Structure formats: structure tokens, C-alpha cells
Amino acid sequence: MEEQLTEPFFEREKGILIVISGPSCAGKGSVCKIICRKNPDLRLSISETTRQPRNSEKHGREYFYISKESFEERIKQGQYLEYATVYENYYGTPKDYVENLLESGFDVILEIDIQGAAKVRTNYKEGIYIFIVPPSMQELRRRIEERGTESKEQMEMRLNCAYEEMKNADDYxxxxxxxxxxxxxxxxxxxxxxxxxxxxxxxxxxxxILGR
Amino acid sequence: MEEQLTEPFFEREKGILIVISGPSCAGKGSVCKIICRKNPDLRLSISETTRQPRNSEKHGREYFYISKESFEERIKQGQYLEYATVYENYYGTPKDYVENLLESGFDVILEIDIQGAAKVRTNYKEGIYIFIVPPSMQELRRRIEERGTESKEQMEMRLNCAYEEMKNADDYxxxxxxxxxxxxxxxxxxxxxxxxxxxxxxxxxxxxILGR
Incomplete structure (x- = not known):
């Protein structure tokens, strides 16, 4: 990892994996952005994907872009903390990338949906699992409507989905x-x-401290 | 409790009991003072004692001063989270006082020695047990010497005692x-x-939030 090379050499405690999840529109992305900005010992995990980079995207910033063959090979090797398929593209959290950051003493934040978090939990029990929720369903409705990019039906579906997702709080x-x-x-x-x-x-x- | 009467009426979550302990000279008293000053929802627990108040002391501020008979009666009734005898005087943490504050939504800090904390733990498992330690035994020695009120032998004894007390960290x-x-x-x-x-x-x- 480059992080290891650019850091001054001293022994650091192993970092902590912090998994941030919650229903959609609860604001988990914004929360993650704020704490990463304020905390220099924190790194946001970057996923691997087989989809093509969009115009402004950069390898190693938004995602690591790899081929379908490589991804499937790495699935076989158990190299993902979790992965999923969306519109025929793979997305996954690379175990080695996260592990290397943790070993270098960085805390790693994983912002992820509820299904992904459940998979990570089976692979990494020592993580800290945090569930972000809206203060009320009315407020969640307001936030979904504020986005305004969806039809009324889509918004209702998203709200119902968020309601169901809230019931996973106990797992955190x-x-x-x-x-x-x-x-x-x-x-x-x-x-x-x-x-x-x-x-x-x-x-x-x-x-x-006890000198043993 | 007067606290309940002077607070505006609204439903508050029950408070948390925070037990702060650690070897002597680790600085637990100073830590407690700082957080109590900064946090209006926090109350420092006040002990009951059978010793006489000193000149500047005030009933209900440093201690609640009660008679030996009352104290022994309250021991029988199981009214103390912990108590101890020092120079023929009783000192104890009153269960009802702490419970009333917690029920009113205040968090309560109990700054207490290691033996006392161990007794509280058997009576109140839901508490948060925090162990304050010095960064090194050298620094602890420096702090003990800085006080300068004790003989060399007493200081050595205190340092050895603190060293032994450090071994209780696992209980927290x-x-x-x-x-x-x-x-x-x-x-x-x-x-x-x-x-x-x-x-x-x-x-x-x-x-x-789910409206159930």
C-alpha cells in the first residue's frame, strides 16, 4: 500500500473497520463525508467494480475498475468482504485493500446498504456496525420528496422500502x-x-505501562 | 428529588450510571470535574457519611451528613450501592439518590476507588465502568512526587499500590x-x-419512529 510508504515509520495500533448502513435517504453518505473530512486517521473504503468508469471518475478514487474475469477470479479466492451484482455489473469490497489500511493503523469506513452490511458482518465480526436512521418517517418522506427526481409511485416504494429496512436496526x-x-x-x-x-x-x- | 421538580416536564430517557475509577493519582477527580462542568445533563454522585462536616463543607454538596444509627439502618435496608468504613466513619453511595437522578434523565458520575467500584458492579450491572490510568509508571511517580506531601516511604508505597491497582483494568x-x-x-x-x-x-x- 502506498499509504504505508508515505507514513512515517512508527508502530501503530491496528485500525477499526466501521460499517455505516441504514435505510436510503437516512443521510449515511453525508455523515461519512463529514467525519472523513474531520478525521485524518480515517479512510473511506473504495469498492471494486466491473462497470466502466464514467467521464469524471478516476481509478482508485470512486472505484477500482477491473475486468469481469479478474472479479470472478477474486470471488473464487474469497477476496471480497461482500459483493453484489447490479445491472450485470459486479461491485465488491476488496478484503486486501481494507485489511492493508487497517494493518497500517487507519480506521476504515465502509458506507454500504443493509444487505452488504449483513454480508460484511459474517466475514468481519470485529467491525463496528452503526445504523443511521432518520428522526421520523415524516422527515424521511420530506427528504425523499425534496430529491424530487422520482415519480410519486417510486417515492412511495422507496418510503415503504425504508420503513422495512428500519427493522434491521437490531443487527447493529x-x-x-x-x-x-x-x-x-x-x-x-x-x-x-x-x-x-x-x-x-x-x-x-x-x-x-506495567512494563511487562 | 428537587431536580425533578425544577426541570420542565417532558419525558426523558433514563440516565446512565458512569463509574470512574483507577489507581490513585491517575487524575480521575480532575477528569470528572471537567466533564461535569461541560455537560449539563451530568450529575456527580454525592455520598452519605457519618463523619462530621468540616468548616467549609455543606450538607448535600460535599456529602450528605447523617447519623451512625441512620447509616446502619440504611445498610440493613440495602440502601447503598456500596459503602466502606474509614477511620470509624461510614461512607456510602445512596442507591435512592442515584436512582432518582437516573430516573429523571440525568447521567450520574460516580468517582470511586477500585474496591468501591467492584461493589457497585455487583449491584448495578447496567453501569458504564471506566478505568483511568496514567500514561506510564514514570509519569505516575512524577505526579505523586509533585504532590510532595508524603515521606519517601509513603510515596513508594503509594506507587506500589497504584501498580497493583492497575491490574484491575480488565474488570472495566x-x-x-x-x-x-x-x-x-x-x-x-x-x-x-x-x-x-x-x-x-x-x-x-x-x-x-416506526409508529408502533
Whole structure:
């Protein structure tokens, strides 16, 4: 990883994988953007895809663009924390990319839909699973309507879908109610800070202090 | 509780009991002072004692001063989260006082020694147990020497005692390394914020959003 080479050499604790999910329009993308901007030890995970890059997109920024053959080979090798097919294209979270960042001491944020998060959970139990929800269904409706790019039927479908998706909250360790974007981002940041203080993560540090 | 009467009437979530402990001179008192000053939803627990108030002390501020008879009666009734005897005086954490604050929606901080924390844990498993430690034994020695009120032998004893006390870290959910007082206080605050986002504490909220 280039990250490893450009960082000064000192021993860092392994990073934490933070999986951010929630119903659509809950605002998980915006929350992730804010905390990544504020926290230099955080990296947003980048997915691999077999779809063609669009005009402004750059390999290694929006996605890693790879061939269908490579993707299928990597599926066979178990190289994805999760993957899915959308309109005949593969999208997946590369295990080695995430693992290398974590080993280099970066915390990695994975912003992902509920099905994807469920798959990651089976492959990476040590992750922190955070569910972002709207403060009310009325507010969610308002946000969906505000987008205004969909027909009334599509909006109703999206709202019903979000309602059903809300029922997955129990699968997550934390719930962040996105009533105010900055507050919600601050709460996610607090969760990361708190998780770094967990006793099981600081056992070595205590041994160091005790000089054993 | 007077707190209940002076607060405006609205339904609040039950507060969280935060137990702060650690070896002596780790700085737990200073950490507690900072977060209580910054966080209006936080109350520092006040103990009951049978010792006489000193000149500047005030009933209900430093301690609740009660008679030996009352204290022993309340022990029998199981009214203490923990209690101990020091120089023939009782000191105890009153269960009803803490419970009333929690029920009114305040988070309650209990700054307490390691033996006391262990007793509270048997009576109140839902608490958050945070262990404050110095960044190194050298720094702890420096802090103990800086106080300068003790003989060399007493200081050595205190240092050895703190070393042994450090070994209790495993009994706590979180460890906060007090390398910088403000950072340490910020980390404790993050732990409280994160704990309030725990799924098990927000189940009712999700039910509300889903309108069930």
C-alpha cells in the first residue's frame, strides 16, 4: 500500500473497520463525508467494480475498475468482504485493500446498504456496525420528496422500502439518529473514539505501562 | 428529588450510571470535574457519611451528613450501592439518590476507588465502568512526587499500590489513558455519547419512529 510508504515509520495500533448502513435517504453518505473530512486517521473504503468508469471518475478514487474475469477470479479466492451484482455489473469490497489500511493503523469506513452490511458482518465480526436512521418517517418522506427526481409511485416504494429496512436496526451495535447532520457525524466520531478506549483494544497498552 | 421538580416536564430517557475509577493519582477527580462542568445533563454522585462536616463543607454538596444509627439502618435496608468504613466513619453511595437522578434523565458520575467500584458492579450491572490510568509508571511517580506531601516511604508505597491497582483494568469496559487532562475528559465524554447510541438503549426510539 502506498499509504504505508508515505507514513512515517512508527508502530501503530491496528485500525477499526466501521460499517455505516441504514435505510436510503437516512443521510449515511453525508455523515461519512463529514467525519472523513474531520478525521485524518480515517479512510473511506473504495469498492471494486466491473462497470466502466464514467467521464469524471478516476481509478482508485470512486472505484477500482477491473475486468469481469479478474472479479470472478477474486470471488473464487474469497477476496471480497461482500459483493453484489447490479445491472450485470459486479461491485465488491476488496478484503486486501481494507485489511492493508487497517494493518497500517487507519480506521476504515465502509458506507454500504443493509444487505452488504449483513454480508460484511459474517466475514468481519470485529467491525463496528452503526445504523443511521432518520428522526421520523415524516422527515424521511420530506427528504425523499425534496430529491424530487422520482415519480410519486417510486417515492412511495422507496418510503415503504425504508420503513422495512428500519427493522434491521437490531443487527447493529449502535444507532445514530440523523436529526442534525453535524450532530450525527459528531456522534459517529464519538463512537469511534469510545471503541478505541475499549479494554480489549488496550490490553497491550496496559502491559506496556506495567512494563511487562 | 428537587431536580425533578425544577426541570420542565417532558419525558426523558433514563440516565446512565458512569463509574470512574483507577489507581490513585491517575487524575480521575480532575477528569470528572471537567466533564461535569461541560455537560449539563451530568450529575456527580454525592455520598452519605457519618463523619462530621468540616468548616467549609455543606450538607448535600460535599456529602450528605447523617447519623451512625441512620447509616446502619440504611445498610440493613440495602440502601447503598456500596459503602466502606474509614477511620470509624461510614461512607456510602445512596442507591435512592442515584436512582432518582437516573430516573429523571440525568447521567450520574460516580468517582470511586477500585474496591468501591467492584461493589457497585455487583449491584448495578447496567453501569458504564471506566478505568483511568496514567500514561506510564514514570509519569505516575512524577505526579505523586509533585504532590510532595508524603515521606519517601509513603510515596513508594503509594506507587506500589497504584501498580497493583492497575491490574484491575480488565474488570472495566473502557480504559482512558490520562496523558492530557482535556483529551482524557473528551474521551470519557465520547464514551458517554457512544453509550447513548447503543442499540439496546434506543429500541423504544426506533419503535416510535416506526409508529408502533
Amino acid at each position: 451495535s449502535y444507532i445514530v439518529i440523523n436529526d442534525d447532520l453535524d450532530d450525527a457525524a459528531q456522534r459517529v466520531q464519538s463512537i469511534i473514539t469510545a471503541e478505541k478506549c475499549r479494554t480489549e483494544r488496550l490490553k497491550n497498552k496496559i502491559e506496556d | 469496559s473502557y480504559i482512558v489513558i490520562n496523558d492530557d487532562l482535556d483529551d482524557a475528559a473528551q474521551r470519557v465524554q465520547s464514551i458517554i455519547t457512544a453509550e447513548k447510541c447503543r442499540t439496546e438503549r434506543l429500541k423504544n426510539k426506533i419503535e416510535d
